Amino acid sequence: MSPEKRIELTIHGQTFRLKCPEGEEERLRAAATLVESKMADLTQSTGLVDSVRVAIMAAFHLAYEVLSSEEKNFQKSPEYKKLQERIRNLVEKIDSNLSK
Secondary structure, eight states: OOOOOEEEEEETTEEEEEEOOTTOHHHHHHHHHHHHHHHHHHHHHHOOOOHHHHHHHHHHHHHHHHHHHHHHHHHTSHHHHHHHHHHHHHHHHHHHHHTO
């Protein structure tokens, strides 16, 4: 069994040693870069200096972006199109029955 792989990342002046699945080093580094960038942007735009507050705001912004992206992706999915078609058919049936 191979020893547990760890990766060292620095975000907003803090160093973290994290467990790292084999082959995921670059994805973790990219995630750290994204968080660092978001925190730097927020620090500059808001003037916040408390690292905890900056981290919470960065987490909030990133979570919002993820949820927005998931919603947009769902609206492009075949499942969404099937739901739209089903709703359209149901509305037509309701309209048809109401006009009788």
